[in-house]
Amino acid sequence: MYNKRMITVRLPQKKKELDLPGPRRVMDLLADAGVRPTTVIVTQGKKLLTKDHRVEDGATIDVISVVSGG
Amino acid sequence: MKCKRCRRAEAAVDLPSHHAAFCPDCFFVFFRRQVTEGIRKLRLLAPDDRVLVCVSGGKDSLVLWDVLIDEGYETEGLYIDLGIDGYSDRSKEKVLAYAASRGKTPIVVELAKEGIPIPEAARCVRMQECSICGTVKRYFFNRVAAEGKFTVVATGHNLDDETARLLGNLLHWQRDHLARQHPLLPGADGGLVRKVKPLWRVSEVETAAYGFLKGIDYVTEECPMSFDATSLVYKEALSRIEDRMPGTRIVFYKGFLDPSNPLRKGPEAAVADDAVPTPEDAPAADAARATEVEPEEGAGTPGACASCGAPTYAETCSFCRLKERVRKARSLRAERISR
Numbered sequence: 131m132y133n134k135r136m137i138t139v140r141l142p143q144k145k146k147e148l149d150l151p152g153p154r155r156v157m158d159l160l161a162d163a164g165v166r167p168t169t170v171i172v173t174q175g176k177k178l179l180t181k182d183h184r185v186e187d188g189a190t191i192d193v194i195s196v197v198s199g200g
Numbered sequence: 201m202k203c204k205r206c207r208r209a210e211a212a213v214d215l216p217s218h219h220a221a222f223c224p225d226c227f228f229v230f231f232r233r234q235v236t237e238g239i240r241k242l243r244l245l246a247p248d249d250r251v252l253v254c255v256s257g258g259k260d261s262l263v264l265w266d267v268l269i270d271e272g273y274e275t276e277g278l279y280i281d282l283g284i285d286g287y288s289d290r291s292k293e294k295v296l297a298y299a300a301s302r303g304k305t306p307i308v309v310e311l312a313k314e315g316i317p318i319p320e321a322a323r324c325v326r327m328q329e330c331s332i333c334g335t336v337k338r339y340f341f342n343r344v345a346a347e348g349k350f351t352v353v354a355t356g357h358n359l360d361d362e363t364a365r366l367l368g369n370l371l372h373w374q375r376d377h378l379a380r381q382h383p384l385l386p387g388a389d390g391g392l393v394r395k396v397k398p399l400w401r402v403s404e405v406e407t408a409a410y411g412f413l414k415g416i417d418y419v420t421e422e423c424p425m426s427f428d429a430t431s432l433v434y435k436e437a438l439s440r441i442e443d444r445m446p447g448t449r450i451v452f453y454k455g456f457l458d459p460s461n462p463l464r465k466g467p468e469a470a471v472a473d474d475a476v477p478t479p480e481d482a483p484a485a486d487a488a489r490a491t492e493v494e495p496e497e498g499a500g501t502p503g504a505c506a507s508c509g510a511p512t513y514a515e516t517c518s519f520c521r522l523k524e525r526v527r528k529a530r531s532l533r534a535e536r537i538s539r
Contacts, residue, residue: 169405
């Protein structure tokens with residue numbers, strides 16, 4: 131059976147994980163995840179990704195919020 | 201996307217507010233230049249300063265400490281354990297691990313041992329945790345700095361923090377707060393140590409990127425007490441504007457700091473920022489009175505708190521007043537239980 135691979139988008143601070151179809155740019159993945167780009171950094175393993183970076187199917191990326199309060 | 205500086209390596213950080221994108225090595229150069237320029241332009245630090253860096257375990261304060269060490273400043277870290285279940289332990293671990301990696305041992309103040317852990321104190325006096333936290337932190341920053349003969353206290357407040365505070369002050373026309381808001385709060389005779397915010401030119405995204413690329417392991421979870429902090433509302437509004445109009449935040453803040461801005465009286469007006477009780481320091485019913493009875497804010501030399509000797513423009517400092525309220529609330533509760 132055909133099993134389409136997806137991009138796994140992890141949002142650790144929200145304890146959330148999304149599977150989104152790829153390949154797509156980081157900024158498009160963020161838009162789909164409802165995250166504003168000026169509030170996060172996006173990483174893939176030890177790499178930091180720019181917002182126009184193209185993420186391939188099967189990849190896992192972490193969206194880390196940078197907003198501190200108080 | 202290629203790095204705009206070296207034009208060879210692949211970019212890792214894109215900064216629309218600077219019309220730039222950098223590879224890791226060039227970003228380090230850019231970031232450090234932003235911080236050192238911020239220090240130089242406002243004369244925040246001198247080469248012979250002894251700097252007490254207030255570290256929370258979060259990205260901003262650890263990145264600040266990292267840059268100041270790399271720039272050759274004499275620094276020590278101060279960690280205040282707020283006594284928040286779980287969160288404080290995890291934050292302290294990050295601070296200790298980072299400090300060890302740089303051959304340092306931070307000074308640690310435990311609020312539970314000082315008799316004023318934040319969650320319990322907030323419950324006792326029915327005040328917002330963030331407001332109490334501010335009063336307590338300011339007190340210990342100054343006390344530890346004065347006792348340790350540090351010449352300056354440095355905190356990790358960044359551009360996002362400062363513009364959120366500015367927006368809040370403007371929306372409520374807090375003219376006295378606006379006059380004192382500045383990355384440099386000068387010290388004063390009477391034991392008030394100078395306080396600086398060397399990260400005032402860099403955004404949260406930039407400090408997070410720097411921390412990640414440098415391998416600094418910081419606590420990414422938010423303080424559980426700050427989930428409804430008003431500063432988050434202002435930050436959200438500003439980040440929406442920044443999304444549409446990159447660079448607005450830095451223009452907003454630089455314009456505010458311009459010496460010709462009539463809303464500001466200059467850093468001299470900020471002298472007593474730590475010593476002057478704010479309305480939040482006082483009980484709600486006393487809030488108006490607290491601002492009325494204080495002498496000219498920022499003027500002259502502060503006196504000594506009748507209880508602890510800390511610099512203050514009132515008879516007792518805001519920290520001792522808070523501690524007294526917590527003590528009274530505890531004894532009332534104990535009385536009720538014993539009945």
